[in-house]
Amino acid sequence: MRPEILFPLFTPVSTLKGVGPRVAPLVERLAGPIVRDVLFTLPQGLIRRTATTSDRAVDGQVQTFLVTIDAHLPPQRSGQPWRVRAWDEHGFVTLTWFKGHGPHLERQHPVGARRAVSGKVERFGSEIQVAHPDYLLDADRVADIPPIEPVYPATAGLPSRTFRKFAQEALERAAALPEWQDPAWLAKSGFPAWREALALVHGPQAEIDLSPMSVARRRLAYDELLAHQLALAQRKAGKRSHPAPRIVAGPLSDSVEKALPFRLTGAQIRALSEVRGDMASGERMGRLLQGDVGSGKTVVAMLAMADAASSGLQSALMAPTEILARQHYETLAPPLEAQGLAVILLTGRDKGSARASKLAKLADGSAAVAVGTHALFQDDVAFKALGLTIIDEQHRFGVNERKRLQDKGAGAHLVAMSATPIPRTLELTVFGDLDVSRIDEKPPGRTPVATRAAPTPRIPEIIERLKAAAQAGAQAFWICPLVSESEKIDLRDAEQRAAALRQAIGPSVGLVHGQMPAAEKDAVMADFVDGKVSVLVATTVVEVGVNVPNASIMVIEHADRFGLAQLHQLRGRVGRGARESSCVLLYDPPLSETAQQRLDILRRSDDGFEIAEKDLELRGGGDPLGLKQSGFPAYRLADPVAHRDLIAVAADDARLILARDPDLTSPRGQAVRTLQELFDWKAASPLNDAG
Structure with a gap:
């Protein structure tokens, strides 16, 4: 309450x-x-007003004058301003108003009246003008004009x-509210009290007071981060309190692993052991499996599924699109079925008796693994004993959608998979209610992707090379980003690019964009996967998990407008087969210094997590990594980039508070409750739920 x-x-x-x-x-x-x-x-922002006289007026500065109204000069013809001539014993100051200001000015400010006027000075030779003054008051009210004025949105x-x-x-x-911060931390940080910090940020005296690094802003940012981390920690504890089936590794998963044509990397072994530790604990697992594109997350998921089957339980893997679900099915089915486990694929395309047969196998337990899309959580889908749910690209699903699938099993464990590289410093804000496993090692044998930047005037040359590569059997992506405000213009640009490529290369150029019906988009993607389309032009970011081993060229137009992490993910679409692969980043010259640095990082590194950290450093605030699409919280007072050093401290503080006082009944616990109510971030509220 x-x-x-x-x-x-x-x-x-x-x-x-x-x-x-x-x-x-x-x-x-x-x-x-x-x-x-x-x-x-x-x-x-901040406006500084200096009191001065007309002979000391400075062009472009906001200044305040004490003047006497000398004359009103109405416009002589349409479009001209209403002008008021005023003087201050050192010279004239002309005040101008456009659009409809007129006779009422004459009534309010008659000739001979003494006035205080303040606004931005414009000098035209010896003439001084203030257009649309910010203040025009009786001279005895000059004290009402603030010398320093904060500027709000x-x-x-x-x-x-x-x-x-x-x-x-x-x-x-x-x-003034009871203090919820730890006294020692408060003293060490030099933070003011909550009410005092608010007064300071709303009454800045210098530009430094507007900075996210000012002590008052950091105090308020910490409060918001602490409220969020408390809610995530409470939610995590709540999930952990649910009993869950114990799943232990069995001979099945050993056989599946031995049959793999490669050995697991050290990072895969570490992630698998963390998943197994959770599944064997008897508490409900909520774990994020975060790995770069092509790092082998699906193999770890498959071995966990084999463990579940060894324990007599079913597993379900849900992907956001049919094409991704089909790819997962084609990866998982052969090795699992070789060990006698039945795997089914369930999508919206399944109808009639074929669908009924699949549902029956899930209901009677004869199917150990279900792979599918949103079709998996529909009301008529029932599992005999669902023990493990795996959600690919989990941020593409709503909280309720993920929950509906998980609720089909009693205490079913959850593994969420993501290929969006989130910097470690921000992980806690996005995935604070999940444990995180990172696969930060690439499987051996992945072809390195040669990355180069090229100015747009070289497009004809690149098209010629693309034509030769396509004739030699290679496949390529050509990405046209969303650049303009208008989707229609973006679509037209992509259609024109596809038409130009068709003219040069032939009819095997496909196009996918955001306005196409899903089935049509899937059909073009399927043709690309099957090799019927040699060059795929796309306006949308190509599906994160789409695997086309034959695709070896990635061309990205306006690469300087993408986030680094996004560019890295796009680049990860190629280099999956035996062909030498390349990524061409097209830019409009000249490049800014920051854009140059960003493209250089991409050329130097193929580690998604390192690239994400660098992107964060270079891009600063805003939405540096497209994080809004990753369930990133909408903070009001905290800047997750500028205040990233406070995130881990707030997470530790939240854990400590709940360990000492889980019901928040102590005096500090009561103050913390007030903090949670203030920000409306509580475990039960609809905050960003990663799991």
């Missing part, structure tokens, strides 16, 4: 002075529906200065 001290912050924004029916939707769009959201919307109809008033009122409603 929310403590009473927080009630003022959880009232609608319409309770703020000046937020009526017209303004409320604008405030909600900018900040959110409640007063707390306004409080958590921080200034983004704005939207059409809601200027920054208006929003600032709402933020100040929201700050007045924020009470």
Whole structure:
């Protein structure tokens, strides 16, 4: 239950002075529906106003003058501004207004009136002009013009200065709260109290106060990270508390492993032992198997499935698309069926008696393994004894979809697989409710991909090389990214590229894009996998797991507009067969220094995790790795890049708090409850659930 001290912050924004029916939707769009959201919307800039005289006015600076109104100069023709000439004993200052400002200015500011005026100075020779002054007040109210003014986000109809008033009122409603941070950590970090930190960030005195590294911002960021890590730790503990079937390694998985045409890498052996430790514990496993493209996650999953079958339990592997599900089935079925385990593939395409037969095998237990798409969690799918669920590219599924599959078995274990390389520093924010295993070693025999950058004027030359390669039996991807705001323009660009390639290479050029029906897209992808399409043009990022061993060339247009991690994943689509493989990164010259550094990293390294860390360093804030698609939390006060050193500390603190006081009943525990209510991040709330 929310403590009473927080009630003022959880009232609608319409309770703020000046937020009526017209303004409320604008405030909600900018900040959110409640007063707390306004409080958590921080200034983004600073205006410094210097008091001066007309003879000392500086072009481009925001300055304040004390003047006497000398004359009103109405526009002589349409499109001209209304001008007010004012003077301050050192010279004239002209104030101008465009669009409809007129006679009311004459009434409010008559000739001879003394006024304080403030705004951005524009110099035209000896003439000084202030267009649309920020302030025009009676001279005796000059003290009302702030010398330092924070600039808030704005939207059409809601200027920054208006929003600032709402933020100040929201700050007045924020009470001092009981301290939830550890006293020793607080002293070591030099953090102010929560209420004091808020006052500092809403009343910056210098640019340093706006920085994410200011002590007040770091204090508030830590609070938000701690609230999130507490919720994840509670959720993880809740999942662990569910009893689960004990699954132990048996002779089946030994036989499957011995029959493999290769030996497991050290990283695969380590990941498999971590999975086995969880499955044998009697507690419900929730583990992320994170590995670079082609690192061998599916083999680890297959051996875990063989363990489950040895223990008399079924397994299910769910993939986000039919083509990926089919590829997993083709990888898993032969080695498992060689050991006498029946494997079925279930997709939306299965109908009638064929589907009924597959469902019967799952229900009576004669099928040990099911591989499929969303079709696996439909209501009429029942397992006799589902003990292990494996979800590929887990962020592509909603929380409820993952849960619906897991709930088909009593206490079924979960392995989530992801090929999106998340830097270690950010892992806790995305996967804090899962244990993480990393496969950071490539299987021997993978062909290195030669990566080179080329300017776009060389496209004709690249097309000629592509034509020769296609005639020699090679296959290639050509990626056209989403560059413009308009999907139609992007689609047109891709269609034009596909048409140009068809003209040069022939009819074996295929095209996939986001607006195609899923079945049509799957058909083109299937033709590519089968070798009927030699060059595949794609506007969307090609499916992460799509395996086309014959594909040996990857061309990426506007490579400088992609995240490094995304480029690395695309590059991972080639180099899977015996052919020498290459990746060409096309860019519009000239390259910025940062873009040059990024492409250099990609040329030097093929380690996805190293590349992700470097990307983070180079790109800074924002969404550096396309993390929003990976279930990344939407923080308000924390910047996961600037504050990444605080993430691990908050995770440790959360674990310690719950180990000492699992029910949060101590004085600090009660304060922590207030923190969770303040941020609305609790174990039961719909925060980003990785597992």
